[in-house]
Amino acid sequence: MRGRSRRFAILRSYAARVVAVGCALALVASICLVRMVSLQLMGGATADAAVQGRTLKVTTTAKRGRILDSSGIVLAQSVERYNIIANPMYAAEFEPVECTEKTESYCHQIDGKPVGATGAAAVARLLATVLDMSAARIGAKIVDPNSQYAVIAKDVTPEVKRRIDELNLGGIVYGELTNERVYSGGTLLGPILGAVDADGAGVAGLEQTLDDTLTGTDGYMVYQQGNGGEQIPGTLTDQKDAVDGSDVTLTIDESVDWYVKKALTDGKEKYKATWGIGVVYDLQTGGLLAIEDTDQYEAGSDDVKLNASRAVSEVFEPGSIGKVFTMAGMVQEGLHSLSDKFTVPSTIEQDGQTYKDASTHGAEHWTLAGILKNSSNVGMIMAAENFSDEKRYEYLTKFGVGQATGLDLSGESAGILTSSSDWDLRTRNTVLFGQSYAMNALQITRAIATIANKGVLPQMRIIASTTDADGHTTENKVSGGTRVIDESVAAQMLNAMESVAEGYYSIAKVDGYRVAAKSGTAEVAGSNGSLTSIISDWSAILPADNPRFVVTVAFKDAEGLGGLTAGPVACQIGEFLMQKYNVSPSPERTDAIPVDW
Structure with missing residues:
Protein backbone atom coordinates (compact mmCIF):
# COMPACT_ATOMS: atom_id res chain seq x y z
CA MET A 1 0.00 0.00 0.00
CA ARG A 2 2.73 2.31 0.89
CA GLY A 3 4.40 1.71 -2.45
CA ARG A 4 1.30 2.50 -4.37
CA SER A 5 0.68 5.67 -2.36
CA ARG A 6 4.22 6.78 -2.96
CA ARG A 7 3.95 6.19 -6.70
CA PHE A 8 0.63 8.08 -6.77
CA ALA A 9 2.19 11.02 -4.94
CA ILE A 10 5.08 11.07 -7.37
CA LEU A 11 2.72 11.02 -10.36
CA ARG A 12 0.61 13.74 -8.89
CA SER A 13 3.67 15.92 -8.26
CA TYR A 14 4.89 15.28 -11.78
CA ALA A 15 1.47 16.16 -13.22
CA ALA A 16 1.45 19.41 -11.23
CA ARG A 17 4.88 20.32 -12.62
CA VAL A 18 3.72 19.52 -16.16
CA VAL A 19 0.63 21.65 -15.72
CA ALA A 20 2.74 24.48 -14.30
CA VAL A 21 5.18 24.28 -17.19
CA GLY A 22 2.30 24.13 -19.65
CA CYS A 23 0.68 27.16 -18.10
CA ALA A 24 4.00 28.99 -18.20
CA LEU A 25 4.48 28.09 -21.85
CA ALA A 26 0.92 29.12 -22.62
CA LEU A 27 1.52 32.43 -20.90
CA VAL A 28 4.71 32.99 -22.85
CA ALA A 29 2.95 32.03 -26.08
CA SER A 30 0.13 34.41 -25.26
CA ILE A 31 2.58 37.21 -24.59
CA CYS A 32 4.40 36.51 -27.85
CA LEU A 33 1.12 36.43 -29.73
CA VAL A 34 0.04 39.73 -28.23
CA ARG A 35 3.46 41.19 -28.98
CA MET A 36 3.34 39.93 -32.55
CA VAL A 37 -0.11 41.40 -33.08
CA SER A 38 1.07 44.62 -31.49
CA LEU A 39 4.06 44.77 -33.77
CA GLN A 40 1.93 44.04 -36.78
CA LEU A 41 -0.65 46.66 -35.95
CA MET A 42 1.28 49.29 -34.04
CA GLY A 43 4.49 48.87 -35.98
CA GLY A 44 2.68 49.50 -39.26
CA ALA A 45 1.08 52.60 -37.82
CA THR A 46 4.45 53.78 -36.54
CA ALA A 47 6.01 53.22 -39.96
CA ASP A 48 3.16 55.07 -41.59
CA ALA A 49 3.60 57.92 -39.15
CA ALA A 50 7.31 58.03 -39.93
CA VAL A 51 6.61 58.18 -43.67
CA GLN A 52 4.03 60.88 -43.15
CA GLY A 53 6.46 62.82 -41.02
CA ARG A 54 9.00 62.73 -43.82
CA THR A 55 6.49 63.54 -46.57
CA LEU A 56 6.19 67.13 -47.68
CA LYS A 57 4.02 69.02 -50.12
CA VAL A 58 6.43 71.63 -51.40
CA THR A 59 5.33 74.63 -53.44
CA THR A 60 7.23 75.14 -56.69
CA THR A 61 7.28 78.87 -57.25
CA ALA A 62 6.26 80.25 -60.64
CA LYS A 63 8.54 82.87 -62.09
CA ARG A 64 7.13 86.36 -62.51
CA GLY A 65 7.01 87.45 -66.14
CA ARG A 66 9.64 89.76 -67.56
CA ILE A 67 9.19 93.36 -68.70
CA LEU A 68 11.07 94.15 -71.91
CA ASP A 69 11.58 97.21 -74.07
CA SER A 70 10.55 97.36 -77.73
CA SER A 71 13.82 95.78 -78.91
CA GLY A 72 13.77 92.93 -76.39
CA ILE A 73 16.07 94.43 -73.77
CA VAL A 74 15.06 93.02 -70.39
CA LEU A 75 14.05 95.84 -68.04
CA ALA A 76 12.73 93.69 -65.18
CA GLN A 77 13.03 89.98 -64.50
CA SER A 78 12.97 87.38 -61.74
CA VAL A 79 16.23 85.50 -61.20
CA GLU A 80 17.05 82.27 -59.33
CA ARG A 81 17.75 82.85 -55.67
CA TYR A 82 17.74 80.75 -52.49
CA ASN A 83 16.66 81.21 -48.91
CA ILE A 84 19.18 79.53 -46.60
CA ILE A 85 17.43 77.39 -43.96
CA ALA A 86 18.88 75.73 -40.85
CA ASN A 87 17.55 73.01 -38.52
CA PRO A 88 18.41 74.28 -34.99
CA MET A 89 17.62 70.88 -33.43
CA TYR A 90 20.28 69.16 -35.52
CA ALA A 91 22.61 72.14 -35.25
CA ALA A 92 22.65 71.73 -31.46
CA GLU A 93 23.99 68.19 -31.88
CA PHE A 94 26.60 69.06 -34.51
CA GLU A 95 30.13 67.78 -33.99
CA PRO A 96 32.69 69.03 -36.54
CA VAL A 97 34.71 66.31 -38.25
CA GLU A 98 38.47 66.74 -38.03
CA CYS A 99 40.14 66.91 -41.43
CA THR A 100 42.41 64.00 -42.26
CA GLU A 101 43.27 62.16 -45.44
CA LYS A 102 40.33 59.82 -44.85
CA THR A 103 37.79 62.54 -43.95
CA GLU A 104 38.84 65.34 -46.28
CA SER A 105 35.70 64.95 -48.41
CA TYR A 106 33.33 65.62 -45.53
CA CYS A 107 35.37 67.29 -42.77
CA HIS A 108 35.01 70.81 -41.34
CA GLN A 109 37.59 73.54 -40.97
CA ILE A 110 38.00 77.30 -41.30
CA ASP A 111 41.02 78.62 -43.20
CA GLY A 112 42.72 75.27 -42.72
CA LYS A 113 42.19 75.28 -38.96
CA PRO A 114 39.73 73.42 -36.71
CA VAL A 115 36.32 75.03 -36.25
CA GLY A 116 36.98 75.48 -32.54
CA ALA A 117 33.43 74.92 -31.35
CA THR A 118 30.58 72.45 -31.42
CA GLY A 119 26.83 72.64 -31.81
CA ALA A 120 25.09 75.77 -33.14
CA ALA A 121 28.21 77.88 -32.54
CA ALA A 122 30.20 75.69 -34.91
CA VAL A 123 27.50 75.83 -37.57
CA ALA A 124 27.38 79.62 -37.25
CA ARG A 125 31.16 79.92 -37.59
CA LEU A 126 31.16 77.84 -40.77
CA LEU A 127 28.26 79.77 -42.34
CA ALA A 128 29.90 83.10 -41.53
CA THR A 129 32.75 82.22 -43.89
CA VAL A 130 30.28 82.33 -46.81
CA LEU A 131 27.46 84.67 -45.81
CA ASP A 132 27.92 88.39 -45.28
CA MET A 133 26.88 87.96 -41.66
CA SER A 134 28.71 87.60 -38.35
CA ALA A 135 28.82 84.25 -36.58
CA ALA A 136 27.08 85.86 -33.60
CA ARG A 137 24.19 87.03 -35.74
CA ILE A 138 23.82 83.63 -37.39
CA GLY A 139 24.10 81.85 -34.07
CA ALA A 140 21.27 83.93 -32.64
CA LYS A 141 18.97 82.52 -35.31
CA ILE A 142 19.65 78.87 -34.48
CA VAL A 143 19.85 78.77 -30.69
CA ASP A 144 16.44 77.13 -30.12
CA PRO A 145 17.10 73.35 -29.95
CA ASN A 146 13.36 72.64 -30.13
CA SER A 147 12.99 74.29 -33.52
CA GLN A 148 13.54 72.57 -36.83
CA TYR A 149 13.25 75.57 -39.16
CA ALA A 150 15.10 78.87 -39.11
CA VAL A 151 15.71 81.28 -41.98
CA ILE A 152 19.35 82.34 -41.98
CA ALA A 153 19.49 84.46 -45.15
CA LYS A 154 17.16 85.35 -47.99
CA ASP A 155 17.66 85.66 -51.74
CA VAL A 156 21.27 84.48 -51.96
CA THR A 157 22.71 83.71 -55.37
CA PRO A 158 23.19 80.18 -56.70
CA GLU A 159 26.95 80.69 -56.26
CA VAL A 160 26.55 81.38 -52.55
CA LYS A 161 24.22 78.40 -52.20
CA ARG A 162 26.84 76.13 -53.84
CA ARG A 163 29.53 77.39 -51.43
CA ILE A 164 27.25 76.58 -48.50
CA ASP A 165 26.71 73.08 -49.89
CA GLU A 166 30.50 72.66 -49.84
CA LEU A 167 30.60 73.29 -46.08
CA ASN A 168 29.41 69.68 -45.51
CA LEU A 169 26.45 70.72 -43.38
CA GLY A 170 23.94 68.47 -45.13
CA GLY A 171 21.05 67.62 -42.85
CA ILE A 172 21.56 70.87 -40.90
CA VAL A 173 21.62 73.64 -43.52
CA TYR A 174 20.00 73.67 -46.95
CA GLY A 175 18.63 76.08 -49.57
CA GLU A 176 15.02 76.71 -50.59
CA LEU A 177 14.56 77.89 -54.17
CA THR A 178 12.96 81.32 -54.56
CA ASN A 179 13.05 84.28 -56.99
CA GLU A 180 14.30 87.85 -56.74
CA ARG A 181 13.08 90.74 -58.93
CA VAL A 182 15.93 92.65 -60.54
CA TYR A 183 15.94 95.74 -62.78
CA SER A 184 18.60 96.48 -65.35
CA GLY A 185 18.26 100.24 -65.71
CA GLY A 186 18.68 101.59 -62.20
CA THR A 187 16.89 104.95 -62.15
CA LEU A 188 15.88 104.61 -65.81
CA LEU A 189 12.07 104.32 -65.93
CA GLY A 190 12.16 103.79 -62.17
CA PRO A 191 8.64 104.96 -61.19
CA ILE A 192 7.18 103.69 -64.47
CA LEU A 193 8.40 100.12 -63.88
CA GLY A 194 7.60 100.33 -60.16
CA ALA A 195 8.32 97.63 -57.58
CA VAL A 196 7.18 94.40 -55.95
CA ASP A 197 6.75 93.64 -52.26
CA ALA A 198 8.48 90.97 -50.17
CA ASP A 199 6.04 88.36 -51.46
CA GLY A 200 6.73 89.25 -55.10
CA ALA A 201 3.41 91.04 -55.75
CA GLY A 202 3.40 94.31 -57.69
CA VAL A 203 2.84 97.36 -55.49
CA ALA A 204 3.85 100.28 -57.75
CA GLY A 205 4.19 101.26 -61.41
CA LEU A 206 3.67 98.73 -64.18
CA GLU A 207 4.51 95.97 -61.72
CA GLN A 208 1.26 96.84 -59.98
CA THR A 209 -1.03 97.59 -62.92
CA LEU A 210 0.18 94.49 -64.80
CA ASP A 211 0.34 92.26 -61.72
CA ASP A 212 -2.29 89.79 -62.95
CA THR A 213 -0.46 89.38 -66.26
CA LEU A 214 3.02 89.06 -64.78
CA THR A 215 2.05 86.71 -61.94
CA GLY A 216 2.24 82.98 -62.67
CA THR A 217 0.55 80.02 -60.99
CA ASP A 218 2.57 78.08 -58.43
CA GLY A 219 2.82 74.30 -58.64
CA TYR A 220 3.75 71.68 -56.04
CA MET A 221 5.69 68.46 -55.41
CA VAL A 222 4.90 65.73 -52.85
CA TYR A 223 7.94 63.72 -51.72
CA GLN A 224 9.81 62.41 -48.68
CA GLN A 225 12.62 64.53 -47.33
CA GLY A 226 15.90 63.68 -45.71
CA ASN A 227 17.25 65.28 -42.57
CA GLY A 228 18.42 68.33 -44.46
CA GLY A 229 15.19 68.91 -46.31
CA GLU A 230 16.57 67.30 -49.48
CA GLN A 231 14.34 65.09 -51.61
CA ILE A 232 14.88 61.35 -51.10
CA PRO A 233 15.25 59.83 -54.58
CA GLY A 234 12.32 57.71 -55.74
CA THR A 235 9.82 59.13 -53.22
CA LEU A 236 8.04 61.65 -55.49
CA THR A 237 4.34 60.69 -55.38
CA ASP A 238 2.56 63.73 -56.88
CA GLN A 239 3.37 66.98 -58.60
CA LYS A 240 1.93 69.87 -60.59
CA ASP A 241 4.21 72.06 -62.69
CA ALA A 242 4.32 75.77 -62.01
CA VAL A 243 3.17 78.06 -64.84
CA ASP A 244 5.32 81.16 -65.17
CA GLY A 245 3.78 84.60 -65.63
CA SER A 246 3.54 86.24 -69.05
CA ASP A 247 6.28 88.48 -70.43
CA VAL A 248 5.25 92.04 -71.29
CA THR A 249 6.94 93.96 -74.10
CA LEU A 250 6.67 97.74 -73.91
CA THR A 251 6.63 100.29 -76.70
CA ILE A 252 9.40 102.07 -74.77
CA ASP A 253 12.76 102.17 -76.52
Missing part, protein backbone atom coordinates in the same frame (compact mmCIF):
# COMPACT_ATOMS: atom_id res chain seq x y z
CA GLU A 254 15.37 101.90 -73.79
CA SER A 255 18.00 103.83 -75.78
CA VAL A 256 15.59 106.72 -76.45
CA ASP A 257 14.49 106.78 -72.82
CA TRP A 258 18.13 106.83 -71.72
CA TYR A 259 18.86 109.76 -74.01
CA VAL A 260 15.79 111.68 -72.80
CA LYS A 261 16.86 111.12 -69.19
CA LYS A 262 20.34 112.43 -69.97
CA ALA A 263 19.04 115.45 -71.90
CA LEU A 264 16.69 116.35 -69.05
CA THR A 265 19.38 115.94 -66.41
CA ASP A 266 21.81 118.09 -68.38
CA GLY A 267 19.06 120.65 -69.05
CA LYS A 268 18.10 120.80 -65.38
CA GLU A 269 21.71 121.64 -64.52
CA LYS A 270 22.17 124.08 -67.38
CA TYR A 271 18.98 126.04 -66.71
CA LYS A 272 19.10 125.57 -62.92
CA ALA A 273 15.65 124.01 -62.86
CA THR A 274 14.01 122.25 -59.93
CA TRP A 275 12.97 119.30 -62.10
CA GLY A 276 12.37 118.33 -65.69
CA ILE A 277 9.96 116.01 -67.54
CA GLY A 278 10.23 114.52 -71.01
CA VAL A 279 7.85 112.45 -73.17
CA VAL A 280 8.38 111.01 -76.67
CA TYR A 281 5.44 109.63 -78.66
CA ASP A 282 5.72 107.71 -81.95
CA LEU A 283 2.80 108.47 -84.27
CA GLN A 284 3.75 105.59 -86.56
CA THR A 285 3.24 102.91 -83.92
CA GLY A 286 0.97 104.73 -81.48
CA GLY A 287 3.46 103.90 -78.76
CA LEU A 288 5.34 105.93 -76.19
CA LEU A 289 9.09 105.69 -76.71
CA ALA A 290 10.15 107.51 -73.55
CA ILE A 291 8.61 108.73 -70.29
CA GLU A 292 11.20 110.34 -68.05
CA ASP A 293 11.88 112.94 -65.42
CA THR A 294 14.92 114.10 -63.51
CA ASP A 295 14.06 112.28 -60.28
CA GLN A 296 16.57 109.57 -59.42
CA TYR A 297 14.36 106.78 -58.11
CA GLU A 298 15.54 103.25 -58.80
CA ALA A 299 13.03 100.66 -59.97
CA GLY A 300 12.27 98.23 -57.18
CA SER A 301 13.24 100.67 -54.42
CA ASP A 302 11.17 102.01 -51.56
CA ASP A 303 11.27 105.41 -53.28
CA VAL A 304 9.22 104.23 -56.25
CA LYS A 305 6.69 102.68 -53.89
CA LEU A 306 6.04 106.19 -52.61
CA ASN A 307 6.56 108.34 -55.73
CA ALA A 308 4.90 108.12 -59.13
CA SER A 309 6.51 109.39 -62.34
CA ARG A 310 6.19 113.16 -62.67
CA ALA A 311 5.12 112.67 -66.27
CA VAL A 312 1.87 111.14 -65.04
CA SER A 313 1.37 112.66 -61.59
CA GLU A 314 2.54 116.27 -61.99
CA VAL A 315 -0.23 118.47 -63.38
CA PHE A 316 0.18 122.10 -64.35
CA GLU A 317 -1.31 124.72 -66.61
CA PRO A 318 0.04 124.15 -70.11
CA GLY A 319 0.27 127.88 -70.67
CA SER A 320 0.33 129.06 -74.27
CA ILE A 321 0.47 125.51 -75.59
CA GLY A 322 -3.25 125.56 -74.78
CA LYS A 323 -3.80 128.18 -77.50
CA VAL A 324 -3.47 125.38 -80.02
CA PHE A 325 -6.55 123.61 -78.66
CA THR A 326 -8.91 126.60 -78.55
CA MET A 327 -7.67 128.10 -81.81
CA ALA A 328 -8.24 124.78 -83.56
CA GLY A 329 -11.79 124.81 -82.16
CA MET A 330 -12.45 128.29 -83.57
CA VAL A 331 -11.26 127.25 -87.02
CA GLN A 332 -13.21 123.98 -86.87
CA GLU A 333 -16.39 125.89 -85.99
CA GLY A 334 -15.90 128.12 -89.03
CA LEU A 335 -15.35 131.28 -87.01
CA HIS A 336 -11.97 131.95 -88.59
CA SER A 337 -9.26 130.69 -90.89
CA LEU A 338 -5.58 130.99 -90.00
CA SER A 339 -5.14 133.78 -92.53
CA ASP A 340 -7.78 136.08 -91.00
CA LYS A 341 -6.37 139.50 -90.14
CA PHE A 342 -6.40 141.21 -86.75
CA THR A 343 -5.05 144.43 -85.31
CA VAL A 344 -3.81 143.39 -81.91
CA PRO A 345 -2.92 145.79 -79.05
CA SER A 346 -0.88 144.63 -76.06
CA THR A 347 -3.82 144.93 -73.62
CA ILE A 348 -7.55 144.48 -73.77
CA GLU A 349 -10.44 144.94 -71.33
CA GLN A 350 -13.52 142.75 -71.34
CA ASP A 351 -16.29 142.41 -68.77
CA GLY A 352 -14.33 144.58 -66.39
CA GLN A 353 -11.28 142.34 -66.66
CA THR A 354 -7.92 143.45 -68.07
CA TYR A 355 -5.71 141.08 -70.06
CA LYS A 356 -2.26 141.69 -71.50
CA ASP A 357 0.41 140.03 -73.58
CA ALA A 358 3.74 138.91 -72.14
CA SER A 359 5.49 141.98 -73.55
CA THR A 360 4.28 145.49 -74.29
CA HIS A 361 3.83 146.30 -77.99
CA GLY A 362 1.94 148.63 -80.28
CA ALA A 363 -1.04 147.69 -82.42
CA GLU A 364 0.28 144.75 -84.42
CA HIS A 365 -1.09 143.53 -87.75
CA TRP A 366 -1.23 139.81 -87.20
CA THR A 367 -3.13 137.04 -88.86
CA LEU A 368 -4.63 134.31 -86.66
CA ALA A 369 -1.48 132.28 -87.45
CA GLY A 370 0.52 135.34 -86.33
CA ILE A 371 -1.41 135.46 -83.06
CA LEU A 372 -0.26 131.89 -82.40
CA LYS A 373 3.31 132.63 -83.49
CA ASN A 374 3.53 135.67 -81.23
CA SER A 375 1.61 133.87 -78.48
CA SER A 376 -0.77 136.78 -77.96
CA ASN A 377 -3.30 136.41 -75.15
CA VAL A 378 -5.05 139.56 -76.34
CA GLY A 379 -5.30 138.23 -79.89
CA MET A 380 -6.87 135.00 -78.63
CA ILE A 381 -9.57 136.93 -76.75
CA MET A 382 -10.28 139.05 -79.83
CA ALA A 383 -10.54 135.98 -82.08
CA ALA A 384 -12.85 134.18 -79.62
CA GLU A 385 -15.52 136.90 -79.60
CA ASN A 386 -18.15 134.50 -81.03
CA PHE A 387 -16.71 131.35 -79.49
CA SER A 388 -19.15 130.45 -76.70
CA ASP A 389 -18.15 129.19 -73.29
CA GLU A 390 -19.79 125.86 -74.10
CA LYS A 391 -17.71 125.48 -77.26
CA ARG A 392 -14.54 126.50 -75.44
CA TYR A 393 -15.20 123.74 -72.90
CA GLU A 394 -16.19 121.26 -75.61
CA TYR A 395 -12.95 121.58 -77.53
CA LEU A 396 -10.77 121.47 -74.44
CA THR A 397 -12.54 118.23 -73.58
CA LYS A 398 -12.13 116.89 -77.11
CA PHE A 399 -8.39 117.51 -76.88
CA GLY A 400 -8.31 115.36 -73.73
CA VAL A 401 -8.07 118.08 -71.09
CA GLY A 402 -9.31 116.82 -67.73
CA GLN A 403 -9.14 113.18 -68.81
CA ALA A 404 -6.72 110.35 -68.08
CA THR A 405 -4.79 109.02 -71.06
CA GLY A 406 -6.14 105.48 -70.74
CA LEU A 407 -2.64 104.11 -70.27
CA ASP A 408 -3.54 102.93 -66.76
CA LEU A 409 -0.23 104.13 -65.37
CA SER A 410 0.20 104.11 -61.61
CA GLY A 411 -0.37 107.51 -60.04
CA GLU A 412 -1.76 109.22 -63.15
CA SER A 413 -3.81 112.35 -62.54
CA ALA A 414 -6.70 113.12 -64.88
CA GLY A 415 -5.85 116.80 -64.62
CA ILE A 416 -8.25 119.62 -63.80
CA LEU A 417 -10.99 121.16 -65.93
CA THR A 418 -14.09 122.65 -64.37
CA SER A 419 -17.39 122.85 -66.25
CA SER A 420 -18.04 126.00 -68.26
CA SER A 421 -21.09 126.64 -66.08
CA ASP A 422 -18.69 127.21 -63.17
CA TRP A 423 -16.41 129.66 -64.97
CA ASP A 424 -16.29 133.25 -63.83
CA LEU A 425 -15.84 136.21 -66.17
CA ARG A 426 -12.06 135.89 -66.08
CA THR A 427 -11.76 132.12 -66.34
CA ARG A 428 -13.85 132.02 -69.53
CA ASN A 429 -11.03 133.93 -71.24
CA THR A 430 -7.95 132.54 -69.49
CA VAL A 431 -8.85 129.04 -70.72
CA LEU A 432 -8.25 130.39 -74.24
CA PHE A 433 -4.53 130.60 -73.55
CA GLY A 434 -3.87 127.57 -71.38
CA GLN A 435 -4.68 128.85 -67.91
CA SER A 436 -7.32 127.88 -65.32
CA TYR A 437 -6.99 124.17 -66.10
CA ALA A 438 -4.21 121.64 -65.61
CA MET A 439 -2.73 118.70 -67.52
CA ASN A 440 0.17 116.30 -67.16
CA ALA A 441 2.94 115.97 -69.74
CA LEU A 442 1.40 112.83 -71.27
CA GLN A 443 -1.92 114.59 -71.79
CA ILE A 444 -0.22 117.58 -73.40
CA THR A 445 1.66 115.20 -75.69
CA ARG A 446 -1.56 113.43 -76.73
CA ALA A 447 -3.36 116.73 -77.35
CA ILE A 448 -0.57 118.04 -79.60
CA ALA A 449 -0.40 114.63 -81.31
CA THR A 450 -3.98 115.30 -82.43
CA ILE A 451 -2.65 118.00 -84.73
CA ALA A 452 0.11 115.72 -86.02
CA ASN A 453 -2.39 112.87 -86.43
CA LYS A 454 -4.51 114.80 -88.94
CA GLY A 455 -7.09 115.87 -86.40
CA VAL A 456 -7.60 112.54 -84.59
CA LEU A 457 -6.97 112.29 -80.84
CA PRO A 458 -4.86 109.12 -80.71
CA GLN A 459 -5.23 106.21 -78.33
CA MET A 460 -1.74 106.04 -76.85
CA ARG A 461 -0.18 102.79 -75.70
CA ILE A 462 2.79 101.69 -73.67
CA ILE A 463 2.18 97.92 -73.83
CA ALA A 464 3.16 96.46 -77.20
CA SER A 465 2.40 92.79 -76.53
CA THR A 466 2.26 89.98 -73.98
CA THR A 467 3.79 86.52 -74.35
CA ASP A 468 2.55 83.66 -72.17
CA ALA A 469 4.57 80.77 -70.72
CA ASP A 470 3.88 78.67 -73.83
CA GLY A 471 5.32 81.35 -76.12
CA HIS A 472 2.02 82.62 -77.52
CA THR A 473 2.21 86.36 -78.21
CA THR A 474 -0.79 88.68 -78.16
CA GLU A 475 -0.42 92.13 -79.69
CA ASN A 476 -1.90 95.08 -77.79
CA LYS A 477 -3.91 96.77 -80.48
CA VAL A 478 -5.53 100.13 -79.87
CA SER A 479 -8.37 101.88 -81.63
CA GLY A 480 -7.77 104.49 -84.30
CA GLY A 481 -8.65 107.30 -81.92
CA THR A 482 -11.37 109.97 -81.96
CA ARG A 483 -11.69 112.69 -84.56
CA VAL A 484 -11.54 116.14 -83.00
CA ILE A 485 -11.05 118.44 -85.98
CA ASP A 486 -11.05 118.01 -89.75
CA GLU A 487 -7.85 117.04 -91.50
CA SER A 488 -7.76 120.41 -93.26
CA VAL A 489 -8.01 122.26 -89.94
CA ALA A 490 -5.21 120.12 -88.46
CA ALA A 491 -3.07 120.97 -91.51
CA GLN A 492 -3.61 124.69 -90.94
CA MET A 493 -2.72 124.39 -87.27
CA LEU A 494 0.40 122.37 -88.11
CA ASN A 495 1.39 125.10 -90.55
CA ALA A 496 0.94 127.81 -87.91
CA MET A 497 2.91 125.79 -85.35
CA GLU A 498 5.77 125.50 -87.82
CA SER A 499 5.88 129.28 -87.98
CA VAL A 500 6.05 129.32 -84.17
CA ALA A 501 9.06 126.99 -84.22
CA GLU A 502 10.82 129.05 -86.90
CA GLY A 503 10.81 131.97 -84.47
CA TYR A 504 13.11 129.97 -82.19
CA TYR A 505 15.47 128.55 -84.81
CA SER A 506 18.39 130.59 -83.49
CA ILE A 507 18.33 128.55 -80.27
CA ALA A 508 16.04 125.54 -80.85
CA LYS A 509 16.11 123.64 -84.12
CA VAL A 510 16.87 120.27 -85.66
CA ASP A 511 19.26 120.75 -88.57
CA GLY A 512 17.85 119.39 -91.82
CA TYR A 513 14.33 118.95 -90.46
CA ARG A 514 11.26 121.14 -90.20
CA VAL A 515 9.73 121.44 -86.73
CA ALA A 516 6.24 122.50 -85.63
CA ALA A 517 5.97 123.51 -81.99
CA LYS A 518 4.37 125.62 -79.31
CA SER A 519 5.89 126.89 -76.09
CA GLY A 520 4.14 127.67 -72.86
CA THR A 521 4.73 129.32 -69.52
CA ALA A 522 2.53 129.12 -66.45
CA GLU A 523 2.63 130.11 -62.81
CA VAL A 524 2.37 127.31 -60.28
CA ALA A 525 2.53 127.04 -56.52
CA GLY A 526 5.98 127.26 -55.03
CA SER A 527 7.25 125.71 -51.80
CA ASN A 528 5.31 128.31 -49.78
CA GLY A 529 2.01 127.48 -51.50
CA SER A 530 1.70 130.77 -53.38
CA LEU A 531 2.11 131.28 -57.13
CA THR A 532 5.85 131.89 -57.03
CA SER A 533 7.10 129.16 -59.37
CA ILE A 534 7.09 128.87 -63.16
CA ILE A 535 6.57 125.89 -65.46
CA SER A 536 8.24 126.29 -68.86
CA ASP A 537 7.14 123.76 -71.46
CA TRP A 538 7.47 123.03 -75.15
CA SER A 539 5.71 120.46 -77.31
CA ALA A 540 7.02 119.76 -80.80
CA ILE A 541 5.98 117.77 -83.87
CA LEU A 542 8.73 116.56 -86.16
CA PRO A 543 9.33 116.42 -88.96
CA ALA A 544 6.61 119.01 -89.58
CA ASP A 545 6.34 118.04 -93.24
CA ASN A 546 5.73 114.35 -92.43
CA PRO A 547 4.90 114.01 -88.71
CA ARG A 548 6.46 111.02 -86.97
CA PHE A 549 7.21 112.07 -83.38
CA VAL A 550 5.79 114.34 -80.71
CA VAL A 551 8.26 115.49 -78.04
CA THR A 552 7.19 117.33 -74.90
CA VAL A 553 9.60 118.81 -72.36
CA ALA A 554 8.78 120.77 -69.22
CA PHE A 555 10.98 122.39 -66.56
CA LYS A 556 10.06 123.92 -63.24
CA ASP A 557 11.73 127.20 -62.28
CA ALA A 558 14.22 127.12 -65.14
CA GLU A 559 16.14 130.30 -65.90
CA GLY A 560 14.23 131.15 -69.07
CA LEU A 561 10.82 130.69 -70.66
CA GLY A 562 9.65 127.54 -72.44
CA GLY A 563 11.05 128.31 -75.87
CA LEU A 564 14.41 129.23 -74.38
CA THR A 565 14.84 126.23 -72.08
CA ALA A 566 12.47 123.35 -72.80
CA GLY A 567 12.67 124.15 -76.54
CA PRO A 568 16.41 123.51 -76.99
CA VAL A 569 16.22 120.29 -74.96
CA ALA A 570 13.23 119.04 -76.99
CA CYS A 571 15.09 119.77 -80.22
CA GLN A 572 18.18 117.98 -78.89
CA ILE A 573 15.98 114.92 -78.32
CA GLY A 574 14.47 115.41 -81.77
CA GLU A 575 17.90 115.37 -83.39
CA PHE A 576 18.64 112.05 -81.69
CA LEU A 577 15.35 110.61 -82.96
CA MET A 578 16.02 111.68 -86.54
CA GLN A 579 19.40 109.95 -86.50
CA LYS A 580 18.32 106.80 -84.66
CA TYR A 581 15.32 106.14 -86.88
CA ASN A 582 17.03 107.32 -90.05
CA VAL A 583 14.29 109.81 -90.92
CA SER A 584 14.59 111.42 -94.35
CA PRO A 585 15.51 115.13 -94.27
CA SER A 586 12.74 117.66 -94.83
CA PRO A 587 12.19 119.52 -98.09
CA GLU A 588 12.25 123.31 -98.04
CA ARG A 589 9.11 124.95 -96.72
CA THR A 590 7.07 126.75 -99.39
CA ASP A 591 3.49 126.91 -98.04
CA ALA A 592 3.69 129.08 -94.92
CA ILE A 593 0.47 130.85 -93.97
CA PRO A 594 1.19 134.58 -93.57
CA VAL A 595 1.62 135.62 -89.96
CA ASP A 596 1.25 139.38 -90.45
CA TRP A 597 -0.23 141.81 -92.96
